[in-house]
Amino acid sequence: MALEKFVDSLPIMETAKPTHVDDKGAHYEIEMKEFTQKLHRDLKPTQLFGYNCQYPGPTIHAQRHQPVHVKWINNLPDRHFLPIDKSIHHLDMEPEVRTVVHLHGAETKADSDGYPEAWYTRGFEQKGPLFEREIYEYPNEQRAATLWYHDHAMGITRLNVYAGLEGLYLLHDKAEDRLRLPSGDYDIPLLIQDRTFNEDDGSLFYPRQPNNPGPNFPDPCIVPFFGGNTILVNGKVWPYLEVEPRKYRFRLLNGSNSRGYTLFLDNEQTFYQIASDGGLLRRTVPLTEFEFEPAERIEVIIDFSKHAGKTITLKNNLGPNADPENPIADIMQFRVTLPLKGSDRSRIPKHLSTIPCLRQNDVTKIRNLKLNGGVDHIGRALLLLDNRFWHDPITENPMLGATELWNIINVTNFAHPVHIHLIQFQVLGHQAFDLSLYNETGEIQLIGPMIPPKENERGWKDTIAAPAGQITKLICRFAPYAGLYVWHCHILEHEDYDMMRPMRVVDPTDDTPSPIPPDHGHNPDNDNGTPIERPRPNPPIDHDH
Structure with missing residues (x-):
């Protein structure tokens, strides 16, 4: 379908309105529903899932140090209008339409992070094994930033986001206001x-x-x-x-x-x-x-x-x-056709902010984590983190407040955007290695000096492109909360199968038992009690996209 370009004006998403504001912060109720919306002059209205019957969803504006509470209400139908592969993650045993909201880039407690197995169905009728609360709390103690919310349900994130479940969350602060940026x-x-x-x-x-x-x-x-x-x-x-x-x-x-x-x-x-x-x-x-x-x-x-x-x-x-x-x-x-309404007093400052360097911290652990590509037992493309499946035992257990160095070693032949929940990290650089030699022998042989991060990669990041044949070096401080989170590739088709892993941030001073994800703490058993051996992927596939 050849749609004519540049015939529709850019819409600006509506601002979400709180139901009330009290001494605990602003309170919202945002509803997920199926609806139709016209996306182009010459298209019929398109069937979508959306927040408050909008695609993208309404923009939440928040202020630093002022908490926000959101009840994300699932009023979606029981059946999905996009094709679900029910052969992965036991989806044949789960409800078809499940949702859970992740506020991407936010520093939140684990029970409000949108863990993939904390899903729920319409009216909270059915709940995933890690569901903990109906109302999510966002403390907003971090610096001003452009965050976004989107669905994160296990095995169907790619479909729910494609259907329209995403929106913006803009966090503001006084330090940014003083810069006289366009506003x-x-x-x-x-x-x-x-x-x-x-x-x-x-x-x-x-x-x-x-x-x-x-x-x-x-x-x-x-x-x-x-x-x-x-x-x-x-x-x-x-x-x-x-x-x-x-x-x-x-x-x-x-x-x-x-x-x-x-x-x-x-x-x-x-x-x-x-x-x-x-x-x-x-x-x-x-x-x-x-x-x-x-x-x-x-x-x-x-x-x-x-x-x-x-x-x-x-x-x-x-x-x-x-x-x-x-x-x-x-x-x-x-x-550039509108008349100037008044003098433009906004600025393009040279200096913007002070960012402490995490290199000054004591690094307590160095992790070497591979990005793997292969095929599964039926020949289907399978992408993994460090050659492990989602349900394998948890291997990333950083201590609360600890600083770690994560070496993301991409042995596939294409870049992956790696996202770590809870934190903002810093990029130390990229180190090339001989990918052809690795594919032949499994040996990592470095090539040349480390490539410094680009000028625009030198701030706080929560998602970074890890190029093929390179080691992307990240320095991460795991704070301010402990609990169960995830890290994953943000190509959603990869995330769903199976390039996502659980991560537990451990508070050594807290004896309270935290939720245990199904199958993560041990190898699952067959009916006769013997452990199931999950097949590892076959050699790398040609998947150059």
């Missing part, structure tokens, strides 16, 4: 996603099986990667935004399931990056192009003051050999 109408979120639509009725298309499925593949069967052929920003297909000739702040979020982007402006003007996942950088970083993996946030200032009357397109660099007619080379348009 109010000039502070605009851009949630970028890709989708494919069925031509007959405008419904969402999602593949039932991989291309060329094996004879023993189930139907439906999970796919290892899915890239749509249509770009949406804030829930609208290839929109345009009319702007004044002045400075604007844009909060960009890559909300796609699998696709990364390399963004630039077609007039070659400069982005001024001011923030990443965990808030403000130390100093502003001028860029003409930047890479942008799933779940990453990048905040930039664009100055339109010298471009009155011009049309500027935000583009996606697909590489030197790309098809020039590929539709995903375009993201959206800026039309």
Whole structure:
């Protein structure tokens, strides 16, 4: 379906309204429902799941040190409209439509983090084995940042997010306010996603099986990667935004399931990056192009003051050999057609914030963690963290307050955006190694010196691209809460099968027993009591996407 680009204006998500505010903070009730929404002038209304019948969901604005309490209410139907592979994670024994909300990038207690097995169904009728509470609490003690909320239910995160279950959570503070950054109408979120639509009725298309499925593949069967052929920003297909000739702040979020982007402006003007996942950088970083993996946030200032009357397109660099007619080379348009309402008193500061360096901390443990790719017992693509399945015993048990060095060793042939819950970490650099030699012998042979982090990777991060054939070095302090969390690849098709692992942050002073996930503490048994030996994946697959 060839949809005409730049015919719909960019929508701005509505602001969520609290039901009440008291001395404990702001209280919200946000409902998940099935509904239809028009995503393009020429499309019929599209069936979606959404928060408060909106796609994306309403934006929650919060202030630092002022807690927020949200009752995430599941009023979705019993059956999903997207194809569920019920052969993974015992989904044939679970309700079809399950949800649990993760506030991505937030420092929250474990019982409000959205653990994948803390799911629940409509009206909390059925609950997952790790369900603990109906109302989630977000303390908001961290610095200002662009966070986002999305579904995190075990085995179907890719489908629930693709169906529309995501929204923004903007945390503000006084330190940021003092910088005189563009604000109010000039502070605009851009949630970028890709989708494919069925031509007959405008419904969402999602593949039932991989291309060329094996004879023993189930139907439906999970796919290892899915890239749509249509770009949406804030829930609208290839929109345009009319702007004044002045400075604007844009909060960009890559909300796609699998696709990364390399963004630039077609007039070659400069982005001024001011923030990443965990808030403000130390100093502003001028860029003409930047890479942008799933779940990453990048905040930039664009100055339109010298471009009155011009049309500027935000583009996606697909590489030197790309098809020039590929539709995903375009993201959206800026039309500098509005009159200037008043003098622009906003600034592009050189210095933004002070970020303490975690290198000063004592490192208590170094972990070498591989990103593995292979095929399962029926030949289906299988992605793992450190060659372990989700239900294998927990191996990452950092102590509360401890600082650890995580070496993410990517032995697959494509990049993975790695996300660690609870914390914001710092990137120390990337070290290349000979991937061909590793595939032949299993030996890690380093190549050249360590590559320092990019200028715009030197702030607080919760998601980082781990390139193929490189060791991505992260320094992490595990605080402020103990409990059960996860870390995973944020390509959602990988996360669902099976590139996600539990992580327990241990408080040595607390004797209270914490929840034990099913099968994690020991190997599960057969009916006769003998341990089940899970088959490890076969050698790496050719999965270059």
